[in-house]
Amino acid sequence: MKETSVQTIVANLELAIHEHRLAPGSKLSEDEVGEIFGVSRTVVRAALQRLSHTHLVELKRNIGAFVAQPSIREAREVFEARALLEPRTARSAAERITPADLALLRSHLDQEEEAMAQQSTGRALHLSGRFHIEIARIADQNTIAEFIAQLVARSSLVIALYWQRRGALCDRHGHEALLRALARQDGALAEELMKQHLLDLMTSLDLRNRASAPTSLREALLP
Amino acid sequence: MKETSVQTIVANLELAIHEHRLAPGSKLSEDEVGEIFGVSRTVVRAALQRLSHTHLVELKRNIGAFVAQPSIREAREVFEARALLEPRTARSAAERITPADLALLRSHLDQEEEAMAQQSTGRALHLSGRFHIEIARIADQNTIAEFIAQLVARSSLVIALYWQRRGALCDRHGHEALLRALARQDGALAEELMKQHLLDLMTSLDLRNRASAPTSLREALLP
DNA sequence: TGATCCATCATTGTATACAATATTGGGCCG
DNA sequence: CGGCCCAATATTGTATACAATGATGGATCA
Numbered sequence: 001m002k003e004t005s006v007q008t009i010v011a012n013l014e015l016a017i018h019e020h021r022l023a024p025g026s027k028l029s030e031d032e033v034g035e036i037f038g039v040s041r042t043v044v045r046a047a048l049q050r051l052s053h054t055h056l057v058e059l060k061r062n063i064g065a066f067v068a069q070p071s072i073r074e075a076r077e078v079f080e081a082r083a084l085l086e087p088r089t090a091r092s093a094a095e096r097i098t099p100a101d102l103a104l105l106r107s108h109l110d111q112e113e114e115a116m117a118q119q120s121t122g123r124a125l126h127l128s129g130r131f132h133i134e135i136a137r138i139a140d141q142n143t144i145a146e147f148i149a150q151l152v153a154r155s156s157l158v159i160a161l162y163w164q165r166r167g168a169l170c171d172r173h174g175h176e177a178l179l180r181a182l183a184r185q186d187g188a189l190a191e192e193l194m195k196q197h198l199l200d201l202m203t204s205l206d207l208r209n210r211a212s213a214p215t216s217l218r219e220a221l222l223p
Numbered sequence: 224m225k226e227t228s229v230q231t232i233v234a235n236l237e238l239a240i241h242e243h244r245l246a247p248g249s250k251l252s253e254d255e256v257g258e259i260f261g262v263s264r265t266v267v268r269a270a271l272q273r274l275s276h277t278h279l280v281e282l283k284r285n286i287g288a289f290v291a292q293p294s295i296r297e298a299r300e301v302f303e304a305r306a307l308l309e310p311r312t313a314r315s316a317a318e319r320i321t322p323a324d325l326a327l328l329r330s331h332l333d334q335e336e337e338a339m340a341q342q343s344t345g346r347a348l349h350l351s352g353r354f355h356i357e358i359a360r361i362a363d364q365n366t367i368a369e370f371i372a373q374l375v376a377r378s379s380l381v382i383a384l385y386w387q388r389r390g391a392l393c394d395r396h397g398h399e400a401l402l403r404a405l406a407r408q409d410g411a412l413a414e415e416l417m418k419q420h421l422l423d424l425m426t427s428l429d430l431r432n433r434a435s436a437p438t439s440l441r442e443a444l445l446p
Numbered sequence: 447t448g449a450t451c452c453a454t455c456a457t458t459g460t461a462t463a464c465a466a467t468a469t470t471g472g473g474c475c476g
Numbered sequence: 477c478g479g480c481c482c483a484a485t486a487t488t489g490t491a492t493a494c495a496a497t498g499a500t501g502g503a504t505c506a
Contacts, residue, residue: 005490030458040491041458049269053276062458062497077366084311084367085304143300144307147370228460253488263461264488285467285488 009037009047017056017067018129018156019122024069028057054150056157068157072207075158079202082151083195085144086132090178090194091187092139101138105179108134113172129156131175135182135194155201162205174200232260232270240279240290241352241379242345247292251280277373279380291380295430298381302425305374306418308367309355313401313417314410315362324361328402331357336395352379354398358405358417378424385428397423 013033016022028048030041037044048065051057058068070078093101108131115124129152136145174197181190236256239245251271253264260267271288274280281291293301316324331354338347352375359368397420404413 031456042490042492045458046268046272049272050276053273063499064458074366077364080364081308081366081370084308088307141300141303143297143304143374147304151366254486265460265462268488286469287488 005037005039005043006046006050009033009039009044010050012037013047013051014056014153015126018126018153020125020156020160021122022067024067024157024161026067028065028067030065055154068154069161070154070157072162074154075162075205075207076202078151078154078158079198082148082155083198085148085151086136086198087191087195089136089139089141089144089148090182091191092141093135094182094185094187094190096140097138097182097185101134102179102183105131105134105138105182109172109175109179112175116172125156125159128175129153135178138182158205162207164204164206228260228262228266229269229273232256232262232267233273235260236270236274237279237376238349241349241376243348243379243383244345245290247290247380247384249290251288251290253288278377291377292384293377293380295385297377298385298428298430299425301374301377301381302421305371305378306421308371308374309359309421310414310418312359312362312364312367312371313405314414315364316358317405317408317410317413319363320361320405320408324357325402325406328354328357328361328405332395332398332402335398339395348379348382351398352376358401361405381428385430387427387429 013022013028030044030048033047034041034044048057048059052059052065055068055070055074058066060066108127112124112127112131115121115127132152133145133149136148139145174193178190178193178197181193236245236251253267253271256270257264257267271280271282275282275288278291278293278297281289283289331350335347335350335354338344338350355375356368356372359371362368397416401413401416401420404416
């Protein structure tokens with residue numbers, strides 16, 4: 001059983017986008033990706049199609065695949081959707097969380113802090129997103145978790161384009177507070193904290209003009 | 224410019240599933256679908272992949288594609304996700320609705336009633352779903368609208384599997400009341416009505432055991 | 447000199463061929 | 477007679493070949 005080929009490519013590209021090694025707008029040539037992973041264009045196309053479903057990649061017919069560049073409007077929509085889904089999900093998570101879940105979240109936060117200390121902002125951002133996805137998983141809602149995972153991924157692109165004060169990752173305090181609320185199984189508080197956390201995130205963006213330029217594909221994937 | 228090939232197949236299969244001409248569990252053979260639409264397996268596979276991403280089709284590796292059969296758990300999750308997204312979206316829609324939007328919704332409801340009168344329950348169900356999607360579009364939230372569209376589609380499968388009293392489509396009254404609230408731009412009422420409508424829908428399902436058996440592909444697509 | 451047009455090239459879209467895997471049916475053995 | 481195993485068949489997974497479309501660059505003409 002190896003669904004691996006497509007899955008591997010999807011996972012690699014996803015991670016590269018998540019960690020901002022592949023900038024929005026970068027072209028993903030089928031031949032080039034295929035050569036890098038040692039597969040034919042057939043499987044590359046399948047992978048790119050899957051990424052386009054989650055709006056991480058934009059497919060332009062007869063032109064090619066590019067890392068998506070969410071518009072300002074789309075950026076707002078993504079965060080509005082998160083505001084609808086995540087607070088209530090955090091509440092559910094607080095009501096169901098187990099010690100094992102708590103330990104996992106704790107570990108995530110520690111890794112996040114470590115990455116920050118090493119200035120690996122890409123990795124820190126990725127872990128920060130995983131934190132949100134983990135909460136959805138704890139809430140035991142696969143369907144909603146899938147939506148949140150997609151929104152988190154798209155948020156990563158939004159951050160790449162519209163993040164202004166890169167120095168101060170205000171995330172950490174929000175996540176720490178959330179973890180405490182979850183540990184106390186305080187659903188109402190978790191819901192409120194998540195709501196506020198998302199608002200903080202959105203207001204830390206500058207939704208007026210974009211930054212960042214495309215990257216070389218090989219450079220991003222073959223370090 | 225013809226993205227048509229894949230798009231056409233996706234749309235046709237989607238509609239057939241929506242209208243319950245293709246029952247959950249039906250096998251979608253690549254050769255057979257390709258022959259019906261006069262394209263190669265390449266494009267059929269692309270279409271099936273897209274449908275699998277929205278959970279309308281389940282792809283089993285080395286075995287094939289089947290119309291999805293949502294589990295009871297998944298059925299609950301779908302409606303819980305809708306409960307999170309749709310009421311607030313209905314409120315937004317009420318606040319932004321235009322006369323043209325109202326006319327469109329009115330027309331949808333009329334068509335729905337007509338289909339019901341003709342005993343075309345499949346078509347009635349499809350139109351009933353479209354009503355929800357239209358509301359999301361009116362709310363001017365493409366991202367959320369896409370999620371809702373997916374959930375509505377999956378709901379159609381859930382209904383095919385778990386609907387009990389097929390005779391009484393209680394939908395209509397709910398939709399009529401919603402339309403009145405929207406016409407009055409009463410956001411709070413629209414939100415409450417949508418919430419109740421979704422609860423009604425869910426409680427009209429029997430989430431204990433499934434019904435319905437797979438259908439012949441040709442029979443469903445070539446009427 | 448600059449812009450436009452056309453030919454060439456590169457890249458994607460689709461079909462087909464081959465490989466790998468699962469299903470099926472018949473024969474064999476107990 | 478029933479269960480099991482293996483071969484034949486059908487279906488999916490992947491690679492490659494060909495077709496169609498967009499990008500590129502140089503030559504020509506104003």
